[in-house]
Amino acid sequence: MTRNAQRGQFVTLEGIDGAGKSTHAAWLVEALRARGLTVVATREPGGTRIGEALRELLLRQPMAHDTEALLMFAARREHVLQVIEPALARGDLVLCDRYTDATWAYQGGGHRVSKSLIADLERHVHAGCNPDLTLLFDVPSSVSRDRLERMRALGRDLDKFELEDAGFFDRVRDAYLERAAADPSRFRVIDGGRPLAEVRAELARIVSAL
Numbered sequence: 349m350t351r352n353a354q355r356g357q358f359v360t361l362e363g364i365d366g367a368g369k370s371t372h373a374a375w376l377v378e379a380l381r382a383r384g385l386t387v388v389a390t391r392e393p394g395g396t397r398i399g400e401a402l403r404e405l406l407l408r409q410p411m412a413h414d415t416e417a418l419l420m421f422a423a424r425r426e427h428v429l430q431v432i433e434p435a436l437a438r439g440d441l442v443l444c445d446r447y448t449d450a451t452w453a454y455q456g457g458g459h460r461v462s463k464s465l466i467a468d469l470e471r472h473v474h475a476g477c478n479p480d481l482t483l484l485f486d487v488p489s490s491v492s493r494d495r496l497e498r499m500r501a502l503g504r505d506l507d508k509f510e511l512e513d514a515g516f517f518d519r520v521r522d523a524y525l526e527r528a529a530a531d532p533s534r535f536r537v538i539d540g541g542r543p544l545a546e547v548r549a550e551l552a553r554i555v556s557a558l
């Protein structure tokens with residue numbers, strides 16, 4: 349007998365660096381598992397051996413901005429084929445820390461890579477494999493900067509993107525908010541500047557609906 353092949357849910361986490369996304373990701377996984385869901389927690393760039401190798405390059409090496417977009421989508425192609433599609437086909441919930449909205453925001457908004465290139469790559473790499481729900485953690489770039497500075501003071505080595513200036517993060521944030529405004533049924537914009545407990549209470553309400 350074949351297993352119940354109802355397609356799983358695809359949930360992505362987005363936001364500028366320092367918006368609190370990573371802090372909440374682990375809690376979210378546990379909250380979803382506590383509801384009895386089978387969760388595949390993964391991240392981009394990364395999630396496969398090739399993807400993690402590309403992540404090292406993408407986060408450390410300077411490169412042309414369109415090269416960056418091409419490599420993000422190369423990593424994503426492997427991730428979709430090896431991890432995301434099989435998990436959704438099994439009926440699992442995929443919780444992915446960043447996906448194509450990050451490319452639109454960072455490469456498109458932050459680095460001004462052409463929208464037509466990103467749209468072409470998106471179509472080739474994952475037409476038909478799009479998130480059902482995207483949680484966008486939103487903070488002003490000044491809050492992001494303060495949090496990154498604090499991390500650096502505690503000895504955390506900042507990556508290539510985290511070292512960008514405030515103008516870059518303003519453009520990334522604007523691009524995220526534009527995408528959220530254009531697709532309100534997919535996005536939940538979460539004010540990441542509030543105390544942890546408040547953000548968690550909102551996440552708990554969202555999780556209970558999944």
Ligand code: TYD
Pocket residue numbers: 365370392393407420445446447448450451452454455509510
């Ligand atoms: P991030 O998700 O912030 O991981 P960590 O919480 O471990 O720092 O790091 C990934 C970085 O990659 C982040 O700065 C955004 C960037 N990125 C892009 O520029 N484009 C993309 O398409 C993706 C997926 C990530």
